Amino acid sequence: MNAVLTTPSATSSAFCADAAIDSAANLSPLQAVIFDWAGTLVDFGSLAPTQIFVEAFASFGIHITLAQARGPMGLSKWEHIHQLLQDVSIAAQWQTAFGRAATDADVDAIYARFMPMQIAKVGEFSAPIAGAVELLQWLRAKGLKVGSCSGYPREVLSRLLPQAAAAGIAPDHVVAGDELSAGGRPGPFMALANVLVLGIGDVRACVKVDDTVPGIEEGRRAGMWTVGLSLSGNEVGYSLEEFAQASRQEVEARVAAAEAKLRKAGAHYVVRSVADLPDVLAQIAADMRAGHMPG
Known part of the structure; x- marks a missing residue:
């Protein structure tokens, strides 16, 4: 139904x-x-989460759109970041910037950057x-x-x-x-x-x-x-x-x-x-x- x-x-x-x-x-x-x-x-x-994903990735020199940031919404935030790094265009940017594919350690690093930004902002969207x-x-x-x-x-x-x-x-x-x-x-x-x-x-x-x-x-x-x-x-x-x-x-x-x-x-x-x-x-x-x- x-x-x-x-x-x-x-x-x-x-x-x-x-x-x-x-x-x-x-x-x-x-x-x-x-x-x-x-x-x-x-x-x-x-x-609340969307713009913070854009800003967190930008701090690593990676540009993602708001539409891309919204794509995996609903997942845990670590898994959300992991899924974004599987996106073809985002993965290509990462390869160009760092000379290798992203790893779980990179997800950890972006997550660590994301968290304080999200904590600081979430109250504005309550x-x-x-x-x-x-x-x-x-x-x-x-x-x-x-x-x-x-x-x-x-x-x-x-x-x-x-x-x-x-x-x-x-x-x-x-x-x-x-x-x-x-x-x-x-x-x-x-x-x-x-x-x-x-x-x-x-x-x-x-x-x-x-x-x-x-x-x-x-x-x-x-x-x-x-x-x-x-x-x-x-x-x-x-x-x-x-x-x-x-x-x-x-x-x-x-x-x-x-x-x-x-x-x-x-x-x-x-x-x-x-x-x-x-x-x-x-x-x-x-x-x-x-x-x-x-x-």
């Missing part, structure tokens, strides 16, 4: 959180929703995405647990989480991209770590919400329902200012491409932002009551 839901907020010319939260909606038998962070709950456009605070309140009122995981390492999350919490974003559990020995995305491990800590009895009663391909693959491999987010996330990549200035035609083209990519990754549903999730969650719950499971 791959579906795309559109709502009033999905077709407006300016981003807003108009989607009504139906207090009477029946979410049984769902037990938990597990969210990504940047581009999902906070940081519209997933901007603002909740419109509708996120109200959504978490609604989920808790419905008796659902709220989990989360991120490609950010714990050191970065330690800077982000207090600011997000002060703004109303405080999941019941948070898993960082560098703290599981089994690894991160696209494997199921961070999502399943939430299941264990939150005491969820059935992974099929969980919904993984993410704006990246690795995050959707993570949820599918964990046996969960998956919902992709297009407009607010990495695949579209607008800042709020850029979005406000973009033509409707450009916005719709970017959103369509993002939706197609997330559906191809296996998303059961795709919407534009967390503001549109209540209707999706009610539909998933109805699917389950009708006997459908996330296969």
